[in-house]
Amino acid sequence: MAERISEGEQAVMEVLWADSPLTAAEVAERIPNERGWSERTVKTMLGRLLTKGALVHEEDGRRYLY
Known part of the structure; x- marks a missing residue:
């Protein structure tokens, strides 16, 4: 079973769903x-x-993109 995400984590995901x-x-x-x-x-x-x-990420030079 997948782990649930917290309210704070949900806020981060909402930002990424809107623009990533x-x-x-x-x-x-x-x-x-x-x-x-x-x-x-x-x-x-x-x-x-x-x-x-x-979430997944990819390297972009010295930074990560989520």
Whole structure:
């Protein structure tokens, strides 16, 4: 059975569903301000989503696109 994603992870996925591929910094810019998340927090969420298999990424030079 697939792991469920959290409310925070859902917010990240909604950004990516609306417009992808994006870098972690671009995802962080599009997260609503009321969440108050740093880019580091968004990177943590992206890592969790990758681990759960809910997301994939590709290398683009020195950055990842999600």
